[in-house]
Amino acid sequence: MGAGWAAAAFAGLDAPDIARLDALPVHALPAGTRLFGPGEQAQGFAVILSGRVEVSLTGASGREILLYAIEPGQSCIQSTLGLMGDEPYTGEAITVRDTRLALIPAPLFRALMDRSGPFRAQVFHAFATRMSEMTQLLERVAFTRVEARLAQALLDLGPEGLVTATHAELAARIGSAREVVSRRLEALARRGLVGTERGRILLRDLPGLRQLASVG
Template sequence: MQNNLPILFPNFSSSLIQEIEKNAINQEVVSGTTLMRTGEYIKSTVLVTKGKIKVYREGEDGGEFLMYYLQPGQACALSMICATKNEKSQIMAKVVEDSELVMVPLKLMDKWMMEHRSWYEFVIETYRNRFEEILEVVDNIAFRSMDERLEFYLKRHKEACGCKEVNLSHQEIATELNTSREVVSRLLKKMEQRGLVKLNRNQIELLT
């Protein structure tokens, strides 16, 4: 599993790759598995080498607020922050595609920050990228109407999977956008009339 680390994380130094191979734990997880729950302590940082992870916040009513997706070559910035400060998780993380992960023990986080420049730069770059992505999400929620939010949501899915099909039901989309299924269905129908999407059963094909 770790043979592709230099390809997925090309900026890692050879010495850091050796440290990862020596100390990290490989884990294979199937779709639907919950990796992190709100209120739990995080004991390791997750490097994704295969699959896709959804990172989100869960409301008291069970609603979900999508924050970002993790894909091969990426790590969870929020888990890094919680791990280094020994704080409880404020997020949920669920596997949405069968995945392969490299679990970096908490005790190595600070050590590698001091000993490996490439790890330090990777952590900082991960923080920066996720901060910018979360800002974009906040702007989308604060300043856009629901139809614009839906288009933004579908665009993120398209970018995350590199495909034009979104295999989600209208109810699943409504849950993540914190609205009703009826609203999502109505807006998707309008998008179909505008030639932006094609609606199939539990699948939305993006045409633009």
């Protein structure tokens, strides 16, 4: 997505609005850029054109958990909380790859919400999806064992069978602790489900992992 991204990202918008969006500057951000952190005010409504942004939560102890990721064509719903309600951010958004995004300024966002049905539908749908995902995440965190969440994370990161991530990164993703992940991985390795090397994990038994991830 790049020049002319608006038509693809917001199907059904009329031509003048598409032109307005396409005219917005596109920001190119290197991997590792922090888009916003807890308590900050929204600059506008962010639409990701390429790359990937992850939004995560950090607890008092320093433990982290991934809330959700934003892929190309998706918008950063978290940024709408500040635009629509008065809720401050509680999460932190960071680019995990080189990323290009457009920022719809608050006034234009509000105008589009008012006059464009398709735009509204898009925003609402994204909202509903995130809410649903967050509920599922809450359910997994509250009720399932680390092993199931870890298996799910491994499958998400390397559906082909190879995951390049440290134990600490995996822990931050599933909201656990590094040591716990190390021990779980060792246990999975003993059972032949994975192989471990420094910085990467080989998934040796994808069906077995899927089973673990779903059972909980």
